[in-house]
Structures are given as C-alpha cells and as structure tokens.
Amino acid sequence: MVLLFFYSARSQKISDQFKNEVAALIDEAPRTYERIDSFLRSSRKDTVLMKFVIEQAKKNQYPDAEIYALNHLGRAYRDISNYPKALDLFQEALRLSIEADNLEFRIYSLNMISVVYRRTEAVKSALDYSQEALELAETIKPEDRSKGLKRSINVSLNSIGNIYQLLEQYDLAIEKFNESMKLEEELDNKLGLAINHQNVGECYEATGKLEPALESFQKSLSYNEEINSEKGKVICNYSIAHVYVHQKRMDEALTMLTSSLERAKALGDQEIIATILNNLGWANLNIGDFSKAEAYLQEGLKTAKMYNYPSEISEANKFLSELWMKKDDFKKAMDFYMEFKKYEEQVTNNLNVRYVNDMIVRYEAEKQSDQLKSLEEEVKNQAITLRKNKTMLLVTFIGLALAAGILYILYRQYQLSSEKKLLTLEQTMLRSQMNPHFLFNSLNSIKLYIINNEKKNAVHYLNKFSKLVRKILEASSQREISLAEELETVELYMNIENIRFSNEISFKINIADDIDVHSIKIPSLILQPFLENALWHGLSSKEGEKNIHPDVTKGQEGFINIAITDDGVGRDAAEKIKERKVLKRKSVGINITKERLANFSKDYQNSFHVEIIDIYDDDNKPSGTKILLRIPTI
Template sequence: MILLTASTFSFSQETSEEFESTLKNLIIEAPSTYAEIDGYLRAYRKDTSLMKLVVEESKKFNYWESQIYALNQMGRVYRDISQYPKALELFQDALKLSIETENLEFRVYSLNMISVVYRRTDAIKSALDYSQEALELAETIPFENRSTGLKRSINVSLNSIGNIYQLLEQYDLAIEKFNESMKLENELNNKLGLAINHQNVGECYEAQEKLDLALESFQKSLAFNTEINSEKGKIICNYSIAHVYVHLNKMEEALKLLNSSLKRAKNLGDQEIIATVYINLGWAYLNVGDYNLAESNLNEGLKIATEYNFPSEIAEANKFLSELWMKKDDFKRAMNFYKESKKYEEQVTNNLNLRYVNDMIVRYEAEKQSDQLKSLEEEVKNQAITLRKNKTMLLITFIGLALVAGILYILYRQYQLSSEKKLLTLEQTMLRSQMNPHFLFNSLNSIKLYIINNEKKNAVHYLNKFSKLVRKILEASSQREIPLAEELETVELYMNIENIRFSNEIIFKINVEDDIDVHNVKIPSLILQPFLENALWHGLSSKEGEKNITLDVMKGVEGFINIAITDDGVGRDAAEKIKERKVLKRKSVGIDITKERLANFSKDYQNSFHVEIIDIYDNENKASGTKIMLHIPTI
C-alpha cells in the first residue's frame, strides 16, 4: 500500500479522476480472472489511450493479468475498424504474455481473438487452428471449475468454428454449431452472444433461400442488440434485414433501412461494414432501375473494399457493376467488370479451398514424417542402451548402418514428397482448365470436411474416387470418341462424388439392355455429365426426401442407340420459378456445348443425333420429374 501510494501515475489531463481511482483500486485488489477485471474496466475498454495507461501502470507492479486484458481490448478496437495487422500484433502480445504467466483463461481468450482476425481476412486454415486450440485447451478444465470467462470463451470457439463452416458453404453444419453455442449462451444469459449467433443463423438460412427463417433470425438478433445497445450489432442486423427485403422485392423498406445503416456505419468507422452497405445500396437501386445512384454507391463500395483489401466485397461490387452496364447496353464495360468479379471470386475460392486442402495434405505428410523421425530416434536410443551393455563392435557397426539407412530413407522420402507436391500443383493447373469450377469447389469442400472432422478413411476413399474421376476426364478430353463403357464408368464416379453434397440422398442406377455391347458402341467423350448435372441442380436440389436418377441405355430404331436420363425432381416449370428467385442466375451452357459436339459428331454418320426433353406427370397431373432422351447415331 505504501509503495502504491508513493507511485506516480502518469495520467493525462483529460483522464478523469474516476478512472484514476478505478485503476488504483484494480492494482491494489489485483483480481486474476477476466470477469473480475472487466468489472473494473468495462466502461473504459474501448478507449485505446486509457488501455495503454493500464498496460503502463500494471507493468510497474508486475500485474500481468490487467496487461493481458488491456492488450486484448486494444486489439478488439483496431479489429473493429478493420486495422487487422495492428489488431493481430496486440492479440499475439497478449497471447505471449498469457503463456509466460501460465494463465489459461486469458490464453484461450487471446487464441479466440486471433482466430477472428484470421477468419475475417480469409486465412481459414489459421483461423480453424486457433479456434480448435482454444476449445481443446478450455475443455481440459473440468466443467465445475470453469470460470464465467472460460465458459464464454468456449462459446466464442464454437461460434468461430460455425463461421468457418459457413464460409465453406456447409450451412447445416454451421447452424448446428451456432445452436450449440446459443444453448450455452442462454445458460450464461449472455445477450451479446445470443445476438451474434442469431445473426449467423440468419445468414445461413438466407444462403439456403429460406427467407422467412432468415428474417426471423435477423429480427431476434436485432432485439438482443437493441437490448444491450450494441450500435455495430444493430447496423449489421438492419442491413441484413434489408438484404432479405430486396429478395422479397420490398424495395422501399430495403432502401430506407440501408440509407439509415450507411449513416450509422460511417459514425462507427468499420470500413468492411461501410463497404458492404454501399454495395447493398447499389444493388437495391439497380433493382429499382435508378442506375445513377446504383453506380455511385457501387463505385464507392468498390473503392473502400479495394483500399482495405476485402476480396469478397470487391468481387460482389464488380458483379453488380457488370449487371448495371449490361442493363445500359454497354457490353464492353460489363464484360470488364465481369472479368474482375471472376478474378476475385477465384482468389477467394483458392484461399478457401485448393490451398487449404493442399496445406492439410502436406501437413498430414509432415506429421507422418515427424512420427517416423521420432520412432527412429527412439529405436536409436534403445539400440544405444543395448550397445553399452554388450560392448561389441558388431552392434556398433549395425547401428551405424541403420542410421545411414534411416537418413538415406528420410532424404529419399523428402525427395518423393517434394516431387509429389510439384506434380499435385501441375495436376491442379490442368484440372482447372478441364473441369467445371463449381463442381471442383463443391467436391473439395466435401472432402475437406472429412479431413476437418478427422474421418481419414472417408477422406482417403473419396480422394481416391475424385482422383480417378479427374484422370478419366483428362484422358477422355484428349479423345474425340470413347467406348460407351468408359463414359458410363466416368459418370458413375461423378455421381458418387456429387452425392456427398446431397448427404447420400441420391439413388443413381444405370440399366443397359442385354443385347447392347457397351464396349463396342462409340460416343463422343464427356457428353452425359452435363445432363446429369442439370438433373441434379435444377430438378432434384429443391426436392425434399429421396431423389432418384436413372440412366437407361437401349436400342432405338435402326442405326441409333437411345440413352434416357430420368429424374423424379420438381419438373422444369417449378425449377424455372426457383431459379427466378435467386439473386445470381447462373446460365448452364454445358448442355448447349454438348449439343454442338453431338451435331459435329453425327456429321460422320448417315443419321443425325436428336435430343428430346419430356416432362413427367403423376396421376393428378402434377409435375413429377423430367426425362432427357438422347438418340445417338451408330451408322
């Protein structure tokens, strides 16, 4: 007490006497948990100048916990205004100090904060690593011994993992994690946590086009944010609700909310939110036909997103600007913006998928190599003990040879790994030029989930199927025509891979008439996959319950074989209505290209190909599926 009284506190003139008194009392009492320190400093935690004073004064008394608290709070302030490098530096300083002082609660808190920064900058692998480390570390403490701060950190970890699933478009898994987090937040009566989780659930429902559920979740989040008076939370909820209103064509309500949100976002200073609101405003004005306001808002959003390097927002702004210039009949400018949008979409895709999967594979191989090295070291130790006991030259020679062989083996394996990695990079470059990028994105996402969930057998199983499919596609793409047997094997592999995305709900059957030799029938390579893809994503994706696709090969009239692809989906009319509701209307060009290839193929035969599209109806005259009938010439 005498030492504390004699100490000279270097507060600025603007610092209130109330804060000075609070800080003195904090250092005297020296609580060690987050909740206790937050009870003293919560009112001042968003003021970086005051938090710096906390760090400086706490250092004088070796009071580490308040230093860690203040470093984390400063990091949160910089993170919320999109100054991510500065925020990351502060969080890492807090983490280092918490490790040195062996404070598990603050260590978990700092790990979660670092994960959030990495997630917001699309460094998904690092974000997942830090969240999982935080969760595993927190769960080492028995439930009855966990502090309130540690319980909240567990919820933050669950929420972060849910956010990562959301980025990977695995929305059902994300909702599951968010609901798990909400259950725990309810027990803690943490309204901020409940607000955040309801917001995230709403975003997942919106992505699934469940607009009523999305609107309900956003409104729940807004109610919690209003109750705790979180300005940032209220802004995010309002522009999310406006986004749903645009989908529902409630343009007046959407524009009112977005314009109000823009003013409040500018006062808040979070550049990512400001850019997002500008882009949504531009999109809304584009929908009502006010092209001047649409262009100015989209350009402003694009400027901010470019300045602060927000790839997803850059891609979205360019996408809407491309639509704008299409409506203005300036196709050259529309194409330029479209190319920019695709460039940034590819950048985000690479960050979230290919690079992540490669890193996981390389890391898995490195861990295997490390285990081998540890095993070898253990073997050498055991042999050294035997050598000292026996003291024979024979064992010395044997161990020497074993060490040399082990080193040569390690060097050989390293060379193999390096060669395999180079080959993988080349294969990915070739694959991107041959395969549909959406299918590649979805397949890698599904395989990656098995790796994340440590389902090694499933991961290896589907990686083998995927690699075999890629090999067959690459081989077939270099040939003008192939045996029907090879084409059927390729599409069966394709359907197995796609079925992962549909939770194995697809029942796919291939039926071939007995008198047809599929090894002797020649057809153009890779012609069936576009029709199957169309059946999956337009006919079956919107259907609930069991989904069936049948591929029948049969003899037609003389000189033809017939291939029928039948699905029990929603039918063409319903599929078209669902497509019209979507914001991004992607036109399928695969079937048109296939028709052109079939036309070119049939020039060498007496007969011409023919494609029939047949709508299927049930006894009540309701659409119950679609049949595609291909008549392919053989003479």
C-alpha cells in the same frame, strides 16, 4: 470521423474518479476477467483510458490488468478495420498472459487473434487459434470454470462456426452456432445470443432459406436492441434488408439500407460500410435506377480496395458488370466481369484450395517425420542391444563370442541396409505418387469446377481427391496390402486423372470369378505407375476413344496375373512423340516398382515377372500395349 475519434481521445483528460478506480483495482489485484471488468467495464471502449490502465499496470507490475486493457484497445482498432494494429496488441496480450500464467486471459487473447485472422480471410490461422483456445479451455473441469472462461468457450465455438461458414460448410456452422447458443443461454449473455442468431441467419440465407433467415435476423435485432448495441443493430438491419431485396420488397430494403449507411459511418467500421454500399447498389440495380446504383457501387468498390476486402471488391465488380450489361455497354460489362472473376478466384483460393493443400502438406510432413523418428529410435535401441550382447559374449566365451559377434554385426548391417533400402524405395514411391505436379493439376481441375459454379462436381471430386491422398499416405506405411485395397486406390487415381481428360477414358477393372481379392496380398501402391505410364505415353497422344482395362486372373500355380491393357498409340509412336516434346516426363515409377516387387518376392518361393506386350491390329499397325504382371502367392 475515425481520425476525429482518436484525436479527441488523445486530448481527453483523465478524471480523478477514474484514477481512483484504477488505484483500487491495483490494490485488490484480481486475476479473473470478470472481476477486472467490474472495475473497468464502463471505460473499456475508451482508448485513452485503456492506455492509462496499461501505463499504471506496468508501473505496478500488475500484468492481468495490462492484458485486459491491451485486449480492449485491440478491439477498438479491430472495430475500425485497423487489423495490423489490433493484431499487434492482441499478440502482446497473449505473450503477457503466458508469462503471467493466466489461462483465462490466454484463451481470451487467442480468440481475439482468431477473429482478426478470420476477418482478413486467413482461414487456416483463424481455425488454428480458435481450436487452441477451445482445447485449453476444455482442460479445466466444467465445475471449475469461471464465468469469463465459459464466455471464451462460446467465443471459440462461434469463431469455428464462422470459419465453417466461410468455407460454405453451412450445416457444420449452424451446429457450432447452436452449441454456442445453449451455453450463452446458461450465462444469460444477450450479446452472445444476438451474434449467434445473426450467424445462423446468414447460413440460412446462403442456402436460400429466406424465411428462417429473416426470423433469425429479427431475433438477433431484438437482442441487440435489448442491450443497445449500435453495431449489432446496424448489422441486423442491413441483413434484413438483404433478405428483403431477395423477396422484392425494395422500398423497405432501401429505407433500411440508407438508414444503416449513416449509422455505419458513425461507427467507422469500413467493412460494414463497404457491404452496405454494395447492397444499396444492388437494390437500386433491381429497381432500374442505374445512376444511383453506379454511384453506390463505385463508392463501395473504392472503400473495399482502400482497406483490402477481397470479397467486397468481388461483389462490387459483379454488380457493376450486371449494371453495364443492362445498359448495353458490353465492353465495360466484360471489364468489370473479369475483375469480379479475378477477386472471386482469389477468395476461392484463400478459402478452399490453399486450405486443403496446406492440410495435405502438413499431414504428409508430420507422417514422414514420425516415420523417420521411429526408425532413428529403432536404430538406437538396436545399437544398445548389440553392445550388451557383445559385452556378455566377450566375458563368457572370448573366442566363440568374438566370431559370433562379428557374424551378428555383419548380419545386422545387412538387415539394416535392406530396411534402409526398402524405406528409401517406399519414400521414393510416395514422392512419385504425391508429386507436386499431380497435386497441383488435380487441385487446379477441382478449382475450375468451383469457378464454373459446378458445386456438386467440385465437392464430388474434392472428396475423391482427399480419399485418394489419405489412402496413399496410409498405404505408404504398410509393406503389403490386400489386392482389394490396391484396386480401390487405383480406381480413385483414375477418377481424378480422368478430369483432365474430360472424362473421355473408359476404365473398368475385370476380376475373374475364382479370385478372392481380399485374401491376396501384394506390395502397396504397385499398379499406379503402370496406369500413369499408359495414360501419359499411350492415351494422351491418341484422338478419339480411349480405353484402359486392368484384368485380374489366376495364373500358373502359385501366381496371379494382373494385365493392364490400353488402346493407345503404342510404344514406338509414344517414344517418337516424347522425343519431340520440350518437357519430357520421366517414368521412374516403373523401375522403383520392379525393385519393390523383387524385394517382396524374397519372402516367397516364386519370383515376380513383368512383361510388356505390343498389340497390333489386323493391318499390323500398333493398337495399344499390355503390361502383364505375374505376382507370386506362395
């Protein structure tokens, strides 16, 4: 059907009337979407006519009409799931809109690119393009915005809502859809209202609120019938049918789905076809018609694989696994179940772990880049100041100025060397605490909660993980922080690491009553290396109960004591176990921490001290290790 559509389009003859309309458009040469659309609206879905517009616009050096036609040609390819071709057309439209300095069409093209990325589940790229479109649109004052620009703002809001929906942030998604609907009502844009009600219904259904979902779908259907949008009506009908299956209204569901399938095939949208086939399989599975269920699901699986829709592939495999389980063929059921988990994991990775990891890496890179630029600027300013001072001193007091200049240069070199060494230590410490193994293992642990459908645990630990990363990055830019902030950071670190120990480790911070942790300043991020050492060299090789307890007490005058006690296997046993391992963990963090403490102590009367104490039981057998840190306060 799709091939026939394009074959017929190519063989279509351009009418004289349309040629005259295009000529009139080129003569007037308007620059807004609304005005160009008034000439071409009835023809914008015709690919041949849009190609003719592109040809004539190029010939007459009229880029605005060319951009309009490229975007609508891209929409035609997008609607038949030819996403690579659609993306090429939208990107060409974006390039031309930048060259022509047409902000309205630039925003429109950005939104179109975002939709393609969202439909292919490239969430990060989709969000970036929608946010860029919205930010550009909001640079124009509300009273100066054209109708086309206002519609583009609504498209951006809807796209961002759709991305939140993909990431299962349903409350945020509904908030964006409702915000978009208010603007659509102002514009009296029934298509926009139909789309937003459909999206809100999907969010309600995903959270199990079937009645509000059904109400939203029916509102969307009403708007689609009013504007006679065949694609919109098909989507609404299969969405309503989906709710009916949940409500066990099988006859109504099957009737609507069967009708929707034929209409979807006429449209040629393969993603909708795959979705309806899977829903028909699911409905027939619920009424016990296994033969029909299998036929529909296999066809849905074939279509989804042909056009690479991971979510629909996952869905088809899940229902086929249920089908063979009900038919007592457990081998086939397991085979389909394994395929379902594979594609479900792929979708989960795309929408969650990869997205979170990209955000963390990008934030870290930007922060380090800013720090390096700041340091470079400071060095330049200091060099300029030095030259000025040197020249002034040479002119006034040659002999004395020369000696003073040399001393000043030596001092500044020493100071810069110290600052550089300190910065190197801070960066090395940041890398040791944000190393790829820790990030990967932590995300992997959280991913297992997602795969096992333990959503509360996944969200709980993902929140802790993001908070830990933020605190580490913030602390890395400060020379010293309060002891309270440091203890909060290590508690988050231990919570994350404890996932991998199946929450077997007992971790409790004990603070003496006469200690005010908010008033005591210490170097940032100094405790984590000692805890990591205790975890991986002391407790990881131990069976049974595992304990690690930091204790904060007052020491001699001018000191506080921080003791980290574990009941691990002891240093001698840990060293023997380490020698037997093929992969050996390097404890570089403790040496870096000692250097940082030495640097920190230069500003105090007293010096720091680190002592490692082996603990033995009554039978003189190793029963753990205590790290004692004496930190100066004066």
